[in-house]
Amino acid sequence: KPKSWTGQLRIVQVVRETPTVQTFRLADPAADRLPFDFLPGQFLQVEVEPEAGKPARRSYTIASSPTQRAYVELTVKREEQGVVSRHLHDRVSAGDLVKVTGPFGAFTFTGTDADSIVLIAGGVGITPMMSVLRYLTDTAWAGDIFFLYGARSTEEFVFRDEIERMEQRFSNLHVIAAMERSPGTVWMGPTGPITREMLTAAVPDITRRRIHLCGPPGMMAAMRKELAELGVPEAQLYTEAFGPASLPQDSAELEVKPAPARQPASPSVAxxxxxxxxxxxxxxxxxxxxxxxxxxxxxxxxxxxxxxxxxxxxxxxxxxxxxxxxxxxxxxxxxxxxxxxxxxxxxxxxxxxxxxx
Structure with a gap:
């Protein structure tokens, strides 16, 4: 497992992916390669100071592939309640330094643990799946990759162009996406959430495959239920309970609060x-x-x-x-x-x- 590292990385590029999502490309300011290694599906903790002396931390899954040694990319949705995501979107630009710690997390897939993989993502839960998808295609992995993605609308389909190009290029990649059509965009795919019918039509023999799932809590719960009813063994289902899209709204951003003043222990609390x-x-x-x-x-x-x-x-x-x-x-x-x-x-x-x- 890669060792975790703490230090400052420079933001070398900021890319607008959708109206609410940006990708931040980070590199080591002092070297031409990253000071740490990571596995596809891991995350980094980012620390910023929206107010002087008041650091706030938040973890974001790495979206780029570990095969890219020179940089790491975090794809971040701007959450209104989110102190860190608002700071990154509104106040950070190329050239700035950001403190990161990591990598962390065991929601990983490198291709050695199964001969095929089903990736099911909702919203910005697509980020760990993109790291896996990019890694498997970069390394010419021969297994079947089934990628199912649900977004609110075509406007919020993160990485759409890249995924469509990948699907044309790699015959072992099978993509099914479901969402509502935004005005002014073309959408020929299914609308609404991912259904059991979509799962069975998209993935033959789904009960024998390894499945990774990441998305908002409601979507994760619905998918778990559908997969259980289809007979998928619990041992084959891997979920990111901690991830950019899956935390409940109120805990989605975590500020580093000053420690409370220590109270003398009351007799009832020895x-x-x-x-x-x-x-x-x-x-x-x-x-x-x-x-x-x-x-x-x-x-x-x-x-x-x-x-x-x-x-x-x-x-x-x-x-x-x-x-x-x-x-x-x-x-x-x-x-x-x-x-x-x-x-x-x-x-x-x-x-x-x-x-x-």
């Missing part, structure tokens, strides 16, 4: 202690506080993105003690077995903790 072994800092840890919250209160930096247990960015090693985690979908079973925890979810069971941070 405090234990947490020790951060790398930083050499110890702090009180009330039972209702997560390891990440305690770290923020103690001035110890632990990278994070979703704060919801989904993305795996805040994974750290637990050296002593026991924790409970409400959500741990972002933690690989092998990492858990090796003693790793998600800082944003981990809470003490009552005894002191020691973590590697």
């Amino acid at each position: 405090a234990t202690t947490i020790t951060f072994s790398v930083s050499g800092v110890s702090a009180a840890l009330p039972v209702d506080q997560t390891v990440l919250e305690a770290a923020e209160g103690a001035g110890v930096e632990i990278p994070y993105a979703c704060r919801a247990g989904e993305c795996g960015v805040c994974v750290i090693k637990l050296l002593a003690g026991d924790v409970t985690m409400d959500v741990e979908s972002g933690l690989a079973a092998s990492d858990k077995a090796d003693g790793y925890i998600l800082a944003c979810q981990a809470k003490s069971t009552g005894q002191p903790l020691v973590v590697e941070a």
Whole structure:
């Protein structure tokens, strides 16, 4: 798995894809290749400062292919509630430096895990699929690629020209897209959301294929239901629960908030202690506080993105003690077995903790 990196990249190009979506091409200002490697489907965390001293972070899936060593591209939708996406769209231009950390994420496909792939995307959930699609065609992968895409309208069909060119050029790529026709555009394809009939018509023997799914929550839920009813085994379905299109609206952008002032633990919430072994800092840890919250209160930096247990960015090693985690979908079973925890979810069971941070 590629190692994560933190540093500044320069925005070398900004491309308007649709009325609400832009692609930002980033390169290393000091070298002719990227300072990190990534897998198709991984994401980067971007940090900006919309207001001085108030950093805000957000994770965006990489849309470009890992075969492009000189740059990485993030395709970002401008969300009205989104502090980071608004900043990128409205205030960032070619030549600017942006702080990034990554890559992160296990929603990847390189062609070695299956002999065919079904990619189902909705809205800006197309970005991890584009990285996979570009990578597989760049590397002349021989398997069948079934690409199903749902957008609100033709105006919002991101990468339309490129996908149409790819489909003409690569006989193993089969594209089905469904959306409403915007005024002044041509659309001969199906309208409305992706249906079960579309799935079965587009993908022969769908129950035996590996499927990747990313899109808005409603679309993901509908697709899961349709695929289950078609008999697709759960083990063959991979979803990006944490991604540009799939977070609920209210948590779609995450500001880095200053840590709250530490309150003395009330008698009902017995405090234990947490020790951060790398930083050499110890702090009180009330039972209702997560390891990440305690770290923020103690001035110890632990990278994070979703704060919801989904993305795996805040994974750290637990050296002593026991924790409970409400959500741990972002933690690989092998990492858990090796003693790793998600800082944003981990809470003490009552005894002191020691973590590697």
